[in-house]
Amino acid sequence: MTSPASGTGSDPVAGLTELLDQLTGTPGAAAPAQEGQAPELVFRDVDQFVSGYLALVLERRVASGPTPGITWCPRWWAHPEALSRLYALWRAWEALRITDPHTGMSIWWRDHLDPHLAALTGDAGPFSRCGADRHREPEPLRVEPAPAEVLAQLPDV
Incomplete structure (x- = not known):
């Protein structure tokens, strides 16, 4: 993957065009997946x-x-x-x-x-x-275990 700053010389527009071509499947991008295969x-x-x-x-x-x-x-x-x-x-x-x-x-x-x-x-x-x-x-949120009687009211228990 190239960056927008790379590409042709120091032209940021050309570099961005190259990046967008790679990402949207136009010239030089990965081939589409064959039927039954996951897309690349x-x-x-x-x-x-x-x-x-x-x-x-x-x-x-x-x-x-x-x-x-x-x-x-x-x-x-x-x-x-x-x-x-x-x-x-x-x-x-x-x-x-x-x-x-x-x-x-x-x-x-x-x-x-x-x-x-x-x-x-x-x-x-x-x-x-x-x-x-x-x-x-990161500081995780403080939690307390849910009481069994609360969990028992849920339909998936």
């Missing part, structure tokens, strides 16, 4: 998706000191909620790329990325205590 993934895992796509296409100001912006943690993978949400974003991106090649990416941005990114980077989100150059370990 563009990204082999969530880490490659975050570093090879998301970090390159998101243009958000990252908060730094008094400068406003989103709060992002460079160790995103160390936050269970972030790992789960970013994994879901990657899988939705891969699925929509295949199942709806015309409008899938727009749907992905609107229905998947925007709400997840807001939750991750919001004031109460998992990155709220981190910053562009620092990471604080």
